[in-house]
Amino acid sequence: MPDTTTTTLIVLAHPEPRSFTAEWARASAKGADAVGHDVLVSDLSGMGFDPVERASHYAEPGRPFDVPKAQEQASIRGRLPHDVVPEVEKLERADRVIFHFPLWWFSPPAMLKGWFERILVHGRTHDVDHRFNRGRFRGRKALFCVSTGANAAESGPDGKEGDTRLYLWPAAYTLRYLGFDVLEPVIVHGVHGYHRGARQTQMAARLEAVLEGQEELLARFDAHPLMAFNDDGDFGDEGRLLAGAKSYSPFIRRPSE
Numbered sequence: 001m002p003d004t005t006t007t008t009l010i011v012l013a014h015p016e017p018r019s020f021t022a023e024w025a026r027a028s029a030k031g032a033d034a035v036g037h038d039v040l041v042s043d044l045s046g047m048g049f050d051p052v053e054r055a056s057h058y059a060e061p062g063r064p065f066d067v068p069k070a071q072e073q074a075s076i077r078g079r080l081p082h083d084v085v086p087e088v089e090k091l092e093r094a095d096r097v098i099f100h101f102p103l104w105w106f107s108p109p110a111m112l113k114g115w116f117e118r119i120l121v122h123g124r125t126h127d128v129d130h131r132f133n134r135g136r137f138r139g140r141k142a143l144f145c146v147s148t149g150a151n152a153a154e155s156g157p158d159g160k161e162g163d164t165r166l167y168l169w170p171a172a173y174t175l176r177y178l179g180f181d182v183l184e185p186v187i188v189h190g191v192h193g194y195h196r197g198a199r200q201t202q203m204a205a206r207l208e209a210v211l212e213g214q215e216e217l218l219a220r221f222d223a224h225p226l227m228a229f230n231d232d233g234d235f236g237d238e239g240r241l242l243a244g245a246k247s248y249s250p251f252i253r254r255p256s257e
Contacts, residue, residue, distance in 0.1 A: 008032040008039055008218075009094035013101040013112035015045040020191055020207050024145055025100040027211045031218035032096075040090045044111045049083065051114020057081040072123030080121065087119045096221065097142045097180070099171075102149075102191070106167050116174055126178055133232040135179020141221070142175045144168055144185040149192040164189075169251055172227055182227045186217065 010029050014021040025041075032039045044051070055061035059079050061070050074080045080088070091097065101108050120126065130136050146168065150161040157163045164187055172182045188210055195203045217224070230252055234245035247253040 006035075006037045006095045007093050008037045008096045008098065009090050010039065010041045011097060011099045011112070011115065012041070012043045013045070013099070013109045013115070015111075017043075017046065019102075020188075021100050021102055021147055023207075023211060024147075024188075024214065025098075027214035028098050028100065028145065028218065031215035032098075034215050035219050037096075037218075038093075040094060042087060042090060042115075044115055049087075049111065049115065051111045051118065053114070053117050057084075057118075067117075068122040071121045072127075075121055075124040080124075081118075084118055084121065087115070088121055088124060091119060091125065095140055097140070097175075098145060099142065100145045102147045103164060103167060106162060108146075108168075108171055112171070116171070120174070120178065130179075131177050132179070135177065137175075138179040140180050141183060142172075142180045143183040143221075143224070144171065145188075146185055147188045147191040150189060152189040155187070155189055166250065169249055173229070173251070176227075176229050182229075183221075183224045184227055 008028075010025050010032070012022060012025040014025075016022065022043075025043075029039050029041055042049075050057075053067055055065040055070070058070050058074055058081065060073065060077075062073070071080075099108075099112065101112050107113075125136060146164070148155050148161075148164055150159070153159055154161040155164040165185065168185055172185075175182050188207070190203060191207065228248040230241065230245060230248060234242055236242050241247065241252060241254060243254075
């Protein structure tokens with residue numbers, strides 16, 4: 001009989017193992033285990049992952065170094081970098097992927113961006129014929145669990161810090177490109193080490209509530225709302241949004257909107 005056990009991959013991008021982000025990732029792993037999942041963990045800083053793609057990773061990088069071509073040829077020849085292979089295999093095994101990271105300078109940490117660049121191997125995890133609706137990860141789900149230093153009001157659509165959800169869109173669309181269904185992110189605001197007195201106590205209580213609620217989140221994962229993206233059929237032959245198609249993001253809209 002085929003194995004029907006759900007596999008959850010936890011990807012942690014934070015250099016401090018005692019941080020709230022790391023605690024939250026451990027809560028996700030514990031919650032996934034509690035509902036009977038096989039749990040895989042990639043603690044990127046803890047494992048010393050190199051986020052910088054470079055020619056020296058490859059036995060035959062080509063000259064000039066063309067990243068997509070180098071990745072594709074290494075994949076075909078079974079010569080992917082030694083630190084890439086286990087991460088790709090984890091991703092391919094996973095039914096669910098939960099990314100834990102803080103928002104730094106209005107974007108995910110460079111460590112996570114580098115993981116995307118090196119692990120989402122061209123020719124293996126995607127190619128021109130396997131992307132978006134036809135992506136190789138169709139039917140799988142991904143979730144971002146994110147913290148910000150700014151408070152919720154500052155981090156909204158009209159906030160001085162800018163809309164956190166928009167900052168997450170490029171990373172979410174990366175996963176959409178692979179075929180993933182991407183859940184609405186879980187964002188915890190006002191997480192930093194400068195609170196004192198009552199504010200510090202209040203933050204600690206808020207964060208503890210998040211950690212305690214993570215098992216319930218994992219148990220109700222399939223009921224969590226999804227981010228909306230345009231379907232392949234919303235675009236014309238030139239790859240532009242059709243006149244009657246809805247725009248779900250400022251990143252994909254008609255010029256007049």
